[in-house]
Amino acid sequence: MVLVLEKLYSGKAKDVITLGGEKVKIVFRNSISAFDGVKVDELKGKGEANCKISKLLFEILNHYGIETHYLKQESKNELICKKVEIIPVESVCRNITAGSFCRRYGVEKGIPFEKPIVELFYKNDELHDPLVTEEVAISLGWINEKENIIIKAVTLAVNYILVAVFKKIGLTLVDFKLEFGRTKDGKLILADEISADTMRLWEENSGEIKDKDRYRKDLGSVVDHYNDIAFRLEQIKELPKIKLKTKVRVTIDLKVSVLDPAGDITIRSLLRLGYKQVSKVNIGKSIVISFTSVPGSKLWDVTETISNEILANPLIETYSIDFSFE
Amino acid sequence: MKIGVTKFPGTNNEQDVLRALSSFGIEGVLIYEKDTDKLKDLNALIIAGGFSFGDYLRPGIIAAKTAIMQELPKFVEQGNFVIGICNGFQILCETGILPGVLTTNRSTKFVSRWVYVKINKSNSVLLRNSENKIWRIPIAHFDGNYYATNEQIAELKKKNQIALQYSDEEGVISENSNPNGSMDNIAGITNKEGNVLGLMPHPERASFSYLGSEDGRTIFQNLIEELK
Structure with a gap:
């Protein structure tokens, strides 16, 4: 029997390959890009670092009961995940002002929110991933009412968990992006990656940037910092006891x-x-x-x-x- | 012959039912929510009225989810008799053994008074020899407003399952004689097989002349005769 592998998707930093049995293989590449593909590079070891961070964070989230697509790590830069249909809306959770939020509203960077903010964005490169209201996302059929409620609540729960986990290793979770997908039976679960490419992390003490902003701002040693995040996550012996409600x-x-x-x-x-x-x-x-x-x-x-x-x-x-x- | 009478927290009519049964020389057995093992020895179960578990969420729903009630469909299927009075009728509807549901009285008031009900041609031996009789019988409930879909009502009519309807003294069924807003003045219904009867009026409170009526005795009498 010949196993035919189908490339389901090829993104800016990952490939998704269809396997049998409602599974996919996600390959983390070394390519990195910013500003809608204006700035593009290859960074040795970046794929492996993000693959490891994703694996560790998915395992942590699974531990707390968050439903994710993650099944196991296949190799240093490959994860095996459940096959899902990615929805065209991504959610962003913010604890501290930064990035596009500051540009959009003309506010200063680094101001903590009293309560975390959840924003929805329409995944579309040509339109530069515009902010979208839940009303529009629902009425254009990208998500339904139930999915909207689940996305918002799960995003806040993930934030609550990750803030506590990163705090344990001396890092401040500024913001992050999540993607969701529908399984064959229509269940919405967390998908894609959760890595240093999809979040902002600052050193709690010095405020030093640990995430993709290093690349955007040409701060150098991007992969070293990614590896440091992975290393520190790996060192966690006991996950924080979190009261979930x-x-x-x-x-x-x-x-x-x-x-x-x-x-x-x-x-x-x-x-x-x-x-x-x-x-x-x-x-x-x-x-x-x-x-x-x-x-x-x-x-x-x-x-x-x-x-x-x-x-x-x-x-x-x-x-x-x-x-x-x- | 063994007849059980349910007692949930908040049930307050079980003694009246036991007294009615004992006037026929039958000692009823109190059945509590966990007494599933006692069902096999029973020939009939009377679900007495009251306010089981406080009736906070919806009347009868919490009792309908107790162990004893979860076993009831099997008990009914075996052909045993079940009579649900007032809260017992609400419980039977919430278990799905009887169709429909009892909702809040149209008046939004608790109604406690004597009414007349007309006994229809019935598929149940529990109402034997009572066709077209008019009974004087008390009601006491907040949620006695029977509601079902039009299809369910049509089905009930077709199978002679509408056992009792609120009427006047002459047996005229009209809005004027409807104390709670029930569809078609329905006061009680039976299941398709006729071994389950649910009714809002209290036959146990109309079982002695000193109470003002003995009309309700018929149901207990028919039950006991059938079990002899």
Whole structure:
């Protein structure tokens, strides 16, 4: 039997090769580029360093229950991952102002946010990966409402975990980019790479840049710093104990065909008080459940099961789910 | 003959049901949520009314998920009798053993009063010899507003499963005699096989003349005769 390998995708720094059994091989190359491909170079050892960082970070995230495409490392610059359909929207989480955020809003670099910020970008080189609102991403069909909720909550959870992990090795996580993909059965999981190319990391003490900004700013010894990140991650003997908490809100509404006596009584009162513009009142329920696990497709399925079995009666009620990670 | 009467936290009618049964010389057995092993010795189970587990989320839903109720479909399939009264009717709907659901009364008020119900031609021996009779019987509930899809209602009618309907003293079924907004004035229904009856009115509270009515005795009497 001849095994036909198909190159699924060839990017600026990686190749993705289709294997059998819903798996892919991700090959990390030494090429590096910046400013939409204006600046391009080959850096010896860069592919291996990013492959190692990705492997280590995916293993750490898997440890905390984040659903990722990572399966195993194949060679020094290759990972075996689950095959997914990458969605055209990437999420960026920011703890401190830097990069395009400063340019876009004219703010100074290095200001910490009170709460981490999540932004969505449309993956399109020709358009220079523009910022996109969730409303646009949904209405153009790039993601659906459920995926939007999962992306945001998972991004915040990943941030929470990685901030703690990097703190342990004396590094400050400034910002990072995540990509998500859909598995064959439609589950959204974390995909692509998480490496020094896709995040900003500063030395906690000196503020020294450890990430791809070294290349963008011509600071030199890029691969040495990448290797240092990998080395320090490898030295972690015990992962930080992190209290994970995902709040799931299930909102239950009566179907329109069902009598809503409480709503009817309330609208009568509102009209009596002179709010003539009120036309209908519906009274539903809002149930908040806290889970000691990370958000994701699995937790979404669990919430749906709970909602169908107990929280809502599908005969008379509809429900919607929202996640928040704290 | 062994008849079980359920007692969940918040059930408050089990003693009334036991008293009604004992007036026929039958000592009912109290059945708690974990008593699944006792089901095999029972010939019938009466799910007594009250507010199981506080009825906070939806009436009957928490009780419907208890171990004993999860075993109930099997018990019913074996042909045993099950009667759900008030909260018991709500529980049976939430388990899916009976179709539909009991929602909040149209008045948004707790309704506790005597009503009349008309007994229809029924597929259940529990209502034997009662066709077209009009019973005087009390109700006491906040969520007795029966709701089902039009297809489910049509199916219930076709199989003579609409056992009791709220009516006036003459047996006239109208909006005026509907105490809670139930679709088609439905006060009680049976399953397709006729061995499960769920009803909002309380037959155990209409089982002695000193209570003001003995009309509810018929259900217990039919049950006991059938089990003899």
